[in-house]
Amino acid sequence: MTGSTPQTLKPNRPPSMDVHRLEVTHVDQDAYTVDVRGHRLQVDQPTEAGGTDTAPTPTELFAASLATCVAFYAGRYLHRHGLPRAGLRVRTEFVMATDRPARVASLRLVIVPPPELPEQRRAALLAVASHCTVHNTLRRPPEIDIELEP
Template identity: 65%
Template sequence: MVANPAQDVEPTSAGYGDIIRELSRRGLAGGDLFFELALGNPLRAADLFLPVHERMDRVDSWVSLEMTGFDQLRRYNGRQQKTETADRCAMGESGHIDGKHSTRRQNMTSAHGETGNRAGDDRPASCTSDPTTSLPPGSICVEHKTGDTYTISVRGHRLVADQPSAEGGNDDGPTPTELFAASLASCVAFYAGRYLRRHGVGETGLRVEAEFAMADDRPARVSTVRLTVHVPAELDPQRHDALLAVASHCTVHNTLAHPPEIVVRLGSTPPS
């Protein structure tokens, strides 16, 4: 299956025109609109072929999306735009040019909602206690507050991690391990919600419950995470397996299945 709205058709062509107008009505433009449109057919194809994939025991089946050339992205965004503006819009402020082809940075995911630094970008996060200061996407800062309490800065958000009172903490927030399980559950919920939205089903009633257990041996780690996805009643039961397959491949789950390189190092010591 080949679907290339930037190369094969003009934005006003029959079929794509109605979709583009609807996406524009939702407030999407430029790169966001393009990738929503470009991902639509592969995602529908994945849903369509999922029953066959299941009968093949999930072996050697995939639907892929090949990114179009950068010049074609500019064409999609409109020839009348200035090159610099088209460059930024087409790449969603998140890409770079490599020869004649565009390469999406890792902070543009299939769910087109999550962010992160490029692979190999080891710029340190700039910690600041100023709540009005936002960190760049892909940067997180954790600062000691008191006892076992730590403040986590993520872009313009502030979270708190702590330990239960029974473990000597102040219980001012969830533990880092609980945040880990919560990140997986919320990522699954996010993907499930996008699936529902694509199929015209509201997210009201969508809920993900998570339970995790710690390993009995060393090193200290989570041994099991069990997630239960509760979907709205109006979702066609024939789409349950497809939703589960989509949600099971959220970014956090994929990261656990394909562990990233983790580097822990000492930074410079601040002057006393």
């Protein structure tokens, strides 16, 4: 899309809904830049997959998106209840499917709460963090339209 007039995507949605936009642009070989609200991210592939390993893969960013969303919700829960967020971490691992189509087969996230978290708050922290926006989206997948610009 570089050098052309940006096209407005028209997904099947009511006209009153907010539309969030980002753009992905080819950089070199398997590297791409993602522009989001003035922030710039890069993705690439590992060298063994033909890339130059200058950045995470899109699949790694997918897992990171879930992990950071869980961490954000956990952090907001702690903040709302006057509990410290220092030391909060989310460890994540994922496994790729061995059959087709190519996809993530499983993800495991482990929330490491701050050491001062009272025992009686642990279950609530897990419940709140498990309902982050990205996790909810995976549970109820959105409609996805992939189109080719004319």
